[in-house]
Structures are given as structure tokens and as C-alpha cells.
Amino acid sequence: xxxxxxxxxxxxxxxxxxxxxxxxxxxxxxxxxxxxxxxxxxxxxxxxxxxxxxxxxxxxxxxxxxxxxxxxxxxxxxxxxxxxxxxxxxxxxxxxxxxxxxxxxxxxxxxxxxxxxxxxxxxxxxxxxxxxxxxxxxxxxxxxxxxxxxxxxxxxxxxxxxxxxxxxxxxxxxxxxxxxxxxxxxxxxxxxxxxxxxxxxxxxxxxxxxxxxxxxxxxxxxxxxxxxxxxxxxxxxxxxxxxxxxx
Amino acid sequence: xxxxxxxxxxxxxxxxxxxxxxxxxxxxxxxxxxxxxxxxxxxxxxxxxxxxxxxxxxxxxxxxxxxxxxxxxxxxxxxxxxxxxxxxxxxxxxxxxxxxxxxxxxxxxxxxxxxxxxxxxxxxxxxxxxxxxxxxxxxxxxxxxxxxxxxxxxxxxxxxxxxxxxxxxxxxxxxxxxxxxxxxxxxxxxxxxxxxxxxxxxxxxxxxxxxxxxxxxxxxxxxxxxxxxxxxxxxxxxxxxxxxxxxxxxxxxxxxxxxxxxxxxxxxxxxxxxxxxxxxxxxxxxxxxxxxxxxxxxxxxxxxxxxxx
Numbered sequence: 001x002x003x004x005x006x007x008x009x010x011x012x013x014x015x016x017x018x019x020x021x022x023x024x025x026x027x028x029x030x031x032x033x034x035x036x037x038x039x040x041x042x043x044x045x046x047x048x049x050x051x052x053x054x055x056x057x058x059x060x061x062x063x064x065x066x067x068x069x070x071x072x073x074x075x076x077x078x079x080x081x082x083x084x085x086x087x088x089x090x091x092x093x094x095x096x097x098x099x100x101x102x103x104x105x106x107x108x109x110x111x112x113x114x115x116x117x118x119x120x121x122x123x124x125x126x127x128x129x130x131x132x133x134x135x136x137x138x139x140x141x142x143x144x145x146x147x148x149x150x151x152x153x154x155x156x157x158x159x160x161x162x163x164x165x166x167x168x169x170x171x172x173x174x175x176x177x178x179x180x181x182x183x184x185x186x187x188x189x190x191x192x193x194x195x196x197x198x199x200x201x202x203x204x205x206x207x208x209x210x211x212x213x214x215x216x217x218x219x220x221x222x223x224x225x226x227x228x229x230x231x232x233x234x235x236x237x238x239x240x241x242x243x244x245x246x247x
Numbered sequence: 248x249x250x251x252x253x254x255x256x257x258x259x260x261x262x263x264x265x266x267x268x269x270x271x272x273x274x275x276x277x278x279x280x281x282x283x284x285x286x287x288x289x290x291x292x293x294x295x296x297x298x299x300x301x302x303x304x305x306x307x308x309x310x311x312x313x314x315x316x317x318x319x320x321x322x323x324x325x326x327x328x329x330x331x332x333x334x335x336x337x338x339x340x341x342x343x344x345x346x347x348x349x350x351x352x353x354x355x356x357x358x359x360x361x362x363x364x365x366x367x368x369x370x371x372x373x374x375x376x377x378x379x380x381x382x383x384x385x386x387x388x389x390x391x392x393x394x395x396x397x398x399x400x401x402x403x404x405x406x407x408x409x410x411x412x413x414x415x416x417x418x419x420x421x422x423x424x425x426x427x428x429x430x431x432x433x434x435x436x437x438x439x440x441x442x443x444x445x446x447x448x449x450x451x452x453x454x455x456x457x458x459x460x461x462x463x464x465x466x467x468x469x470x471x472x473x474x475x476x477x478x479x480x481x482x483x484x485x486x487x488x489x490x491x492x493x494x495x496x497x498x499x500x501x502x503x504x505x506x507x508x509x510x511x512x513x514x515x516x517x518x519x520x521x522x523x524x525x526x527x528x529x530x531x532x533x534x535x536x537x538x539x540x541x542x543x544x545x546x547x548x549x550x551x552x553x554x555x556x
Contacts, residue, residue, distance in 0.1 A: 002318045018456075028468075052471040060468035062546055064450075067460025074465060075456055079546065088378065094315035094325035113314055116307015118478065119324055122248075125379045125448070127543035130474040136307020193455045196542065198447040199378055207455055 002093045004086065005102035011177040012104045012143055013083050013204035014163065015186050019211045020170040023061055023076030027162035027171060031059040031080070031141075034161035039142045040111040044134035056130040058141040059162055066210075073210055078171065080162070081128035081141035082195065082203030083107050089120035089129060089140075098138070105177075105204060106145055111137045125199045148173070176204055248380065249481045250536035257302035258370060259528045261331070262392065264294025266400015267407070268338055269363045272356035275419070276407060278345050283411050288342045290407070292335070299331055323376050327369035334362050367396045374535075379542045381446040381552055383535075387437045394430035395528060401426050402503055403521050409514040423507055427524075431500040434531065438492060441538065446552035453545040464548040479541035491534055499527020 035058055036043040045055030059080040066073050083100075087107050090098050097113035098120050100106070109120075114137040121129040121138060129140045144160035147153060157164060163171045174183030183206075186192065192206035232240050268291045270276075278284040303309040316332065318325040337359045344351045371392035374383040401423040408415050450464070451457030472480075502523040510516030540552050 003321045054469075054471055054473055056474065057469075060473075062468045063465040064454050064456060065463045065465045066454075066456040071459070073456075073459055075454070077454060079468075091321040092324070092376075094318050094322040094328065095311070096314070096318050113311065114308065115311045115315060117305070117315070117324065118307075119322075119373070121475070121478065122541070123377055123379055125542045127475045127479075127546055131307065131478075133474075195455060196448055196453055198452060199542065209455065209458065 030165035041135040082205040085202035088123040092123040253304040261298025262396040263399040266396040330366040398426035406517040495530035
């Protein structure tokens, strides 16, 4: 059934802290590693060792520059499915393969029903869905539904693979339906925001903005001063000027 | 958006077939000769059927295509599939009735015509409902699809009248000309809207980093093109877009209009009009996809969604 369920009380999703992410791609790799052997068909690659390797991945890390001059920032920007409340990919699906879970809001694809028409990927503004080149079915982030409820795993592993592996703690998993959850508090305190809010998708995942640059008052350390220290003296000075004369 | 040949062929050919069927079921064609009935029904089923079959070619799992009939409550693609099957079944009944008992009552035809209009509307709304492609998400998108189906169908209908040696009512020619002029005028307005309408989305709203300053893509997340870029990052057409628009108007509007006005009831000239019109529609449909910018390209280096950028 591709009509959207009533908004669930539990809304599972991710907070991504753009202030912390260093763009190491560990979440990308661990996502692929877990999900290629987990939910659904393996995540295939095409000409993995060729000149134009491609394949299906559920999590990608972009990098953007924002601003100019000394306040400019390089921002590493992880992006996976945002498990939207008003998910256009779900209603667009003609087969019922794409669905949003009524109990926790996770958006999933039933790969046995998917005809690979690609309309869900067209209707997603975030590029969260990629067609698997080998299987011909649509792949997307499952929020590691096969980890988070998995009682065979130690409790600390019952979070999405990307969250578990992030070495800088830039990704957090939790329930946005509960205003007292860690993720809800984090979003409230740091001004977490939606991507492309004007598209009307009401994404569950939130992004925390980079913190403003700290102002430094210490002006004694300047590069110019350091360069003066490096000016050669004695023998080296003579050699420097001689070499200069030689042209 | 990537202009997939299977989809261009599907929307153009089935649009023509549905338009033609819409006029045939109104009883304007004398099908008392078996050979005429056979030709008319083959043309209608051939065109609509070929279009539908071609639309399954781009699927990852065509053998599961029947599942697409299930989600008509929410999905325009599903609605299109259900309506197309209903139209094909009704048309089969209509032709069989004609074969055994003569022309069915007019209300049957009007009912089928309404279903045909709904089918073409559903096809257009597969694209028109996508907020992610700003230029498709426009009220004129379904209007253009319906008008093109009407003018393609009526040119093909005139051809069939001439082919069967049946008299062509002057009013039918005038209606055809009205459809041709109307359809391409509306398409021109659609292009104008495409060129002059901004999008609420840009790289700043996509990343939320606009508070820091102007945002630029620094590096993509992967070294070579992925599915998203192949499917939605098509840019080849834009350079020649204006030329191609005029080419589509020349073949789709100008030549058919001249053929219909001066062609009398010559089957040869009217066949040419149908073929010219289809060439125009193919070019128009190719541009419909190739010129369309998807909002996801903002994450891959586009800073604005307007065509000029």
C-alpha cells in the first residue's frame, strides 16, 4: 500500500552534525559493507576496477564551500534517505513496493515487488534512491532496520552502521517523535534544520549547522613574523646571496 | 532528465493512438466494410499497444509490470496503467460490437472518449505531479499532452477517412486545424514559462548553508557518474534547445497545417501530415525530458535550476 500511513508516534531518523564531519567516508564504506549482505539484494558495482566505476550506494558524502574570505568554510556533507514524513517516493510507487512503516516511520522498498521503473528516484529531491545495476530494483537506506531491532547484536551495535562507525560522532540515531530524546534535544539546541524545506517532504533527518568561527585575539603569531625568523644568517646568508647573483 | 527512447516512444505513440481511437468511437468513420474495421482496429491497438509495450522496456523487472496496476489510489503511473487497460478492453468490446451488430450507441463512444481523456491526463500527471522537476510541475503540462493527443489523433483520423475514400466534413478539418494551432500555442506558452519561471530551490536551500554565504560544490562524493547523474543530470540538449523547439514546431505544426489546408482528401498528403506531426512530437517529447532539470542536480554542482544557468 503506497498511501502514506498516519504520522507515527515514533519517528526514527538521523541527526548529521556538519560542524564535526571530516569527510573521511567511513560511514559510506561501512554502510555499503553492512547493507551489501543485509536487507535485500547485494549492492552491486559495475566495472569496479575499470576507468568508470559505478554502483549502488545508500549513503554519499558531498563537500561544499560556503562563503568567501576568512569566514569561508569547507563543509563535508553526508546524505542518505531522510525518511520523510510526506515521502513523495512512496506515493509515486505504482506497485506498493515502496512503503513507509506505520510503527516507526522507516521508508523501505519491498524488492520482490519492485519493477524498477525509477519513478520513486525521480520524485525524491535528495537523490536518496539508486537503482541497483545488477538487480534492476531500487535501493535505499533502510536505517539499518536489520541492526536496530536485532537482539543478536550487542546493544551498542543496535544503531545504523553509519552511526556506529563514525569516528568523530558526527551522526546520531534516535526518535524524533520523543521531544526528550537525545536527537530532539540536539536539534533544538543547535538549530537543526531540514534540507529543501520548500519541497514539502517534511524530512525526519535533521542537519546541524557548522558553528560560527571562533574569533582569535592573539596577533603575535603571524606567518610574516615566522618568515623573518627563517631569514638565513652568517654562512647561509652569504650562500643565499651568492646563489642569487648566479641568477 | 535523461530522455529514454522507450518513454519518448511510449508517450508519443500511445498519445496518437488514443487520440485516433477517441474520434473513431464517436462514430465518425463508416466501418461497415470488414477491411476498414480491420485496418482501423489494427491501427488503434497497434499504436496504443506498441506504446505500452515500449514503456515496459525501461523497467528493471518487466515481468512484474502487472503489479503496477495495484496502487491507483496514490500513484499516477498506476492510474495510467489501470486506465489504459480499461480503455483497451472497452475498445475491444466496441470494435467487436461494431463487427457483429453495427455501430454501438453514441453514449458508449462518449464514455470511452472520457476514459481516453483520463488516460492521457494520467500519463501527463506522471510527470506533472513531480515537484522535483519544476518545469513539469505546471498546470500546462497535462493541457499540452491532451492537446497533442487530440491534434495527432485528428490528423490521423483525416488520413484514415481519405484512405477509406470517405467524405471529409469541412468542420472536421477546421477542428483539426484548431487543435493544431491551439496545441502548439499552448506548448509555446509552456516553453515561455520554462524560460521565465524561477525555482524556490537552490544550492543554499539544498544544503542549508546559505547563512554562511554563497555555496559552491567543492567535490562530488564519487569519482565517476552515478545513477542519479545518468538519470537526472542530462545536459546535452540545452545548447541546441531553441533550434530544436523551432524544428518541432516546423514539423509538428507548420507542415501538417499546410498539408491539411491544401491536401484536400489526398490520402498520400494526409499520411505525410501524420508522419510530419509525429516527427514534431518526437522532437518535442525529447526536449520535454532533455530540458527538464531535476532538483537533485543542486547537490551535483548546479547552483540554480533555471535553464539559462
